[in-house]
Amino acid sequence: MENKIEIIAIDHGWSNIKTVNTVFTTAVNRIANEPGIFDNVLQYEGNYYSVGGKRLEVKDTKVTDDSFYLLTLAAIAKELKIKGKNHADIFLSVGLPLTRFGAEKEDFIKYLSRKREVTFKFEKQTYRVNIVKVSVFPQCYAAVADRMFEYDRKHIVVDIGSWTMDLMTIKDMKPELSECDTRPMGLITCMHAINKECVAKFNCEIDESELEYIMKTGVCNMEEKYAKVVEDEMRRFANKVFNTLREFNININITPITFVGGGATVMKTYGENTGKNISYIEDIKANAKGFEYLAKAFILSKAKQRGEK
Structure with a gap:
């Protein structure tokens, strides 16, 4: 099963959302009506959202409202487009600040895995994803995980x-x-x-x-x-x-x-x-790349435990 899973690593910053291949502003706004131009437009549960522009205001946590969930969907779409896919089983690999990791980890996992099967459109392309796992890793550590030795x-x-x-x-x-x-x-x-x-x-x-x-x-x-x-x-x-x-x-x-x-x-x-x-x-994508590295290491470790090659 793991061989078919797409790892999508996302660094949810307050200024920018970073994935392994993309960077975009941490901004999302609902659009009242169907737009004439669909660049960076997310369609989810009957609503249209513009992704990008003026960044969100900083709040106590990232699970206060739907903003980071919608931005996550946009990040997934951008990465899947690069991979040439619009349907995938996904391993979401994300992060939190070091000393807030323990306190916020479970809430962030619940927030991002609220729906296992998600269908949405981004730039008029339909995406169907099955979020099979969400893992949270410490920021900073992730950025240097591949060179810790x-x-x-x-x-x-x-x-x-x-x-x-x-x-x-x-x-x-x-x-x-x-x-x-x-x-x-x-x-x-x-x-x-x-x-x-x-x-x-x-x-x-x-x-x-x-x-x-x-x-x-x-x-x-x-x-x-x-x-x-x-x-x-x-x-x-x-x-x-x-x-x-x-x-x-x-x-x-x-x-x-x-x-x-x-x-x-x-x-x-x-x-x-x-x-x-x-x-x-x-x-600036170092943490996102680290989240991907750590997710791959996790999958490899589980495969070895089952005796897979």
């Missing part, structure tokens, strides 16, 4: 996402759970700081999509007065991250540190500490 000494992994920063200590190729932490200081907080300063100085804001582009690429080509605010605030953000590491008694000049997630490029471009002990995984 490289960390045979103390190593710090810092996953800076849209809303949270996960800090994970690895010792002898295993996470040291007592030394893990999650802080609400992701890139959205940096965007807020930039726009607060812009309102105070120029009585205007910079569109978040433009700020995301700068954070992803390190390229800032706007007018000098705005560029200075952006770059100054990003440097402050990077310094705040390093100061947080210092609070955990981490020697940022000696201890091996790897930055992952959307904030890796920000730390590489604007961080003042750039020693040989610091490395970066700048692929």
